[in-house]
Amino acid sequence: MAPRVIQERLAPVLEAAAGNAADVDRAGRFPREAVDALRDSGLCGLTVPEAEGGLGGSPHDLVEVMSSVAAACGSTAMIYLMHVAATMPVAVAPPDGHPGLLREMASGAKLGTLAFSERGSRSHFWAPVSRQAQTNGSVAFSATKSWVTSAGEADIIVSSALVPEGGPIDSDLFAIPRATPGIEPGGPWTGMGLRGNDSRPMSLEVEIPAGWRLGSPGEGFRLMMEAVLPWFNLGNASVSLGLATAAADGAVKHATGSSFQHLGESLADLPTIRAQLARMHIRTDALRSYLHEVAGSLMQPDDRTQLRVLASKAYANDTALEVTDMAMRVCGGAAFSQHLAIDRFFRDARAGHVMAPTADVLYDFYGKAITGRPLF
Ligand SMILES: Cc1cc2nc3c(=O)[nH]c(=O)nc-3n(C[C@H](O)[C@H](O)[C@H](O)COP(=O)(O)OP(=O)(O)OC[C@H]3O[C@@H](n4cnc5c(N)ncnc54)[C@H](O)[C@@H]3O)c2cc1C
The missing domain is CATH 2.40.110.10 (Butyryl-CoA Dehydrogenase, subunit A, domain 2)
Known part of the structure; x- marks a missing residue:
């Protein structure tokens, strides 16, 4: 899909998500403004074929849209991800008893x-x-x-x-x-x-x-593995990417904008801080590239696609843990005392790892696959 089309649809969602994220986190409340904006945007049908009322977006589009939403508000992104993950098996195997359900999910009428x-x-x-x-x-x-x-x-x-x-x-x-x-x-x-x-x-x-x-009857496991897992893993990985990117960007902003008055220097004048910022950026950049590699592999499957689907979520979840931890460290007491959004990214990033398939299970599956063992 053309990036401009996505950006136009995304803009109001990101505005509502970013504008309410701190309050959503503080109050533990549903991000209604952002979810309403999502439902109005057409992005609920991002990955649904155009013939079924969706936008016909690709896995690459999912990476970009999901990571952008996560950078604005992790809660909104996870709600969106679960919607996408519920929609895709409906797209592959529409239930006879709910005619029109896929269109309603794609349009955002049904979450x-x-x-x-x-x-x-x-x-x-x-x-x-x-x-x-x-x-x-x-x-x-x-x-x-x-x-x-x-x-x-x-x-x-x-x-x-x-x-x-x-x-x-x-x-x-x-x-x-x-x-x-x-x-x-x-x-x-x-x-x-x-x-x-x-x-x-x-x-x-x-x-x-x-x-x-x-x-x-009996198709549940196949649908979980073939219609849900690829989109869920890539989408969950994209949430991790968004959180890590937001933490890395937030750390650069804080380090360049915070000064030691008595030295006339900023935090970013410290070589150790600059090196941490560099590591964070390199890791998020590498993760983004890898997720686009996985997205490409989903579009043109080969004998490594399954491995990449397994790896994407585990690698992204771990990267988000590392990068958000570094951001907490670089931003010191300002992050710890919740004056920045960094602690929210750090806390939100913990969820990816424990969401099933958990990162540890994915490493085990990957290990089974490369040593010729059955996964289940
Ligand atoms: C924010 C959030 C939202 C969620 N939303 C949904 C949802 O919408 N729908 C849904 O169905 N579920 C959802 N879940 C549940 C999620 O997918 C997991 O089922 C849940 O987090 C597992 O927690 P647990 O304590 O039962 O894990 P446990 O199974 O007790 O795992 C504990 C630890 O053991 C490890 N472990 C378990 N089995 C193995 C293994 N075979 N090899 C190696 N290590 C292993 C795990 O990696 C983990 O570190 C959500 C979870 C979170 C945190």
Whole structure:
């Protein structure tokens, strides 16, 4: 997509996100202004084909848009990411029982999210422990989902559940309206970062039409791996990139603008500080290049694409931890006392690592793949 088109759509989103990010973080409130702007911008359909009402954007566009939103407000970016990740399996396997759902998600009329993680299987999202019972065209299951971003705000929840009979990864995905009886978000969200995310536990005690299933029976695992994971990993990595970039830029601004009056020098006159700033910039620059390499690989898959998808999130999550930590150090007490936005980037960046597939799991998967072992 033309960069100018993206910039025009992004501008009001970034303005609303940046203008409210500090308050969203302080109050732990949903970033309504920015999410409303997103819903109005058309960017909810960024990665949906134009024929289905989307913008037909590429993985490269996702990297740029998601990282820009994250640099303005991490909470908004993660809400946006979960929407994109919920939309893509709907695009690949539209549910018969929800005609028009993809267009509604692409237009922003319906905000989506994922409910994969369960209390019983923790971060191993590919193995839900909730199991369906099926009768006469309907499906019933009860699930204790441990985290659902936008739990009280999303319109559509893409949820997993095991098929009635089968092994631990034989699942289905369902697109379930949040207003469905039997869906109860848990208590209020509180976290050290991404404080506007509304990421709450959710209990589902539902009986729903079988037509809300995405794809054919038993296709859940395939959809998770092929329709969700590439976009989620690249998007999550882009959130990390945005947070790291914002921290690096913020550190340069602080170091060049803060002076030792008695010496007539700025922080940036110290060689150790300059070297830290250089490391931060080189790492974020390398990360951006790598994510575009992964994006290109998704557009023209080859035998390294799977590895790159695995690596992208782990590498980006770790880079964000390192760079935001350096920024805290360079900016000293000014960052620690929350006078800058650096501590927010630092706290927000912690989430990427623990979001499933966690960075440690991805390293293990990558190691399995290059040593010829099955991933699951
Ligand atoms: C802000 C935020 C928003 C979220 N939003 C959503 C959402 O919208 N939908 C959703 O489904 N989930 C969501 N999650 C949940 C997330 O995807 C994980 O399931 C959750 O963070 C896992 O936490 P846990 O304590 O259960 O991890 P645990 O599984 O207990 O992991 C603890 C540690 O063990 C490590 N570990 C576990 N298994 C292995 C392994 N096989 N090899 C190596 N190390 C391993 C992990 O890397 C981690 O470091 C969200 C999480 C956060 C933080």
